[in-house]
Amino acid sequence: MPAYKRILLKLSGEALMGDDAYGINRATIVRMVREVQEVTQLGCEVAVVIGGGNIFRGVAGGSVGMDRATADYMGMLATVMNSLALADTMRQEGMTARVMSAIAIDQVVEPYVRPKALQYLEEGKVVVFAAGTGNPFFTTDTAAALRGAEIGAQVVLKATKVDGVYTADPKKDAAATRYTNISFDEAIAKNLQVLDATAFALCRDQKLPIKVFSIFKPGALKRVVMGEDEGTLVHV
Numbered sequence: 001m002p003a004y005k006r007i008l009l010k011l012s013g014e015a016l017m018g019d020d021a022y023g024i025n026r027a028t029i030v031r032m033v034r035e036v037q038e039v040t041q042l043g044c045e046v047a048v049v050i051g052g053g054n055i056f057r058g059v060a061g062g063s064v065g066m067d068r069a070t071a072d073y074m075g076m077l078a079t080v081m082n083s084l085a086l087a088d089t090m091r092q093e094g095m096t097a098r099v100m101s102a103i104a105i106d107q108v109v110e111p112y113v114r115p116k117a118l119q120y121l122e123e124g125k126v127v128v129f130a131a132g133t134g135n136p137f138f139t140t141d142t143a144a145a146l147r148g149a150e151i152g153a154q155v156v157l158k159a160t161k162v163d164g165v166y167t168a169d170p171k172k173d174a175a176a177t178r179y180t181n182i183s184f185d186e187a188i189a190k191n192l193q194v195l196d197a198t199a200f201a202l203c204r205d206q207k208l209p210i211k212v213f214s215i216f217k218p219g220a221l222k223r224v225v226m227g228e229d230e231g232t233l234v235h236v
């Protein structure tokens with residue numbers, strides 16, 4: 001039995017690159033989709049928010065000197081591309097997915113309409129939320145928290161490059177150790193950077209737990225959904 005009936009899964013855009021320099025690595029996206037398929041087969045309802053960092057990051061690189069809001073809209077469009085790629089890969093793997101966009105782009109994907117999203121989830125379809133929150137100055141982490149709260153997900157699962165929340169940034173501090181559990185208050189007090197602050201505050205206010213785990217570790221998503229010891233749970 002899965003530990004959660006409905007989850008909001010946040011997939012790192014950057015992780016889609018696999019070992020490539022940018023873009024979408026075929027083997028990587030197929031592997032991610034198969035992992036999602038496994039948990040849908042357990043009877044878990046899955047909504048996905050995917051980032052865009054593999055295509056465009058609003059705060060870096062080619063966007064230097066650009067108006068921040070314009071760069072962020074480009075970032076949101078990048079998440080639309082990733083969402084389309086993800087949903088199409090799901091289709092190829094025999095799943096049914098629907099993409100819903102937070103910005104109007106009707107010829108490409110349907111708009112986000114909350115009751116419609118709920119209906120799809122009840123029908124067992126995977127819903128992919130594209131274009132983040134639809135607003136600049138936010139991130140897809142915040143979109144994950146927002147949509148997670150809206151659809152009544154029991155948990156936000158952040159599948160990322162690290163396998164949990166550490167005592168310090170593990171990329172900078174080799175001595176950092178991983179928490180199995182940590183409360184929102186403690187994570188804030190220790191200033192641990194895992195989700196951005198807006199996303200974090202939203203989840204805390206809504207008492208929506210967050211599980212941080214590795215997107216690169218095969219089987220980790222299923223283990224998380226089965227309630228096994230994997231990653232870090234951030235709780236109230």
Ligand SMILES: Nc1ncnc2c1ncn2[C@@H]1O[C@H](COP(=O)(O)OP(=O)(O)O)[C@@H](O)[C@H]1O
Binds near residue numbers: 011165169192
């Ligand atoms: N205390 C911490 N525990 C774990 N990761 C941390 C911590 N502080 C900073 N990080 C960094 O956060 C990064 C993951 O967050 P983020 O950049 O938002 O990834 P994503 O692409 O999934 O959105 C990791 O690569 C890690 O280096």
Ligand SMILES: O=c1ccn([C@@H]2O[C@H](COP(=O)(O)OP(=O)(O)O)[C@@H](O)[C@H]2O)c(=O)[nH]1
Binds near residue numbers: 050051075139
């Ligand atoms: O609600 C949102 C979501 C995303 N973005 C933009 O889209 C980019 C890609 O998303 P993110 O960095 O969260 O993706 P990831 O880190 O998962 O690759 C961000 O940098 C922002 O520029 C935004 O402006 N508003």
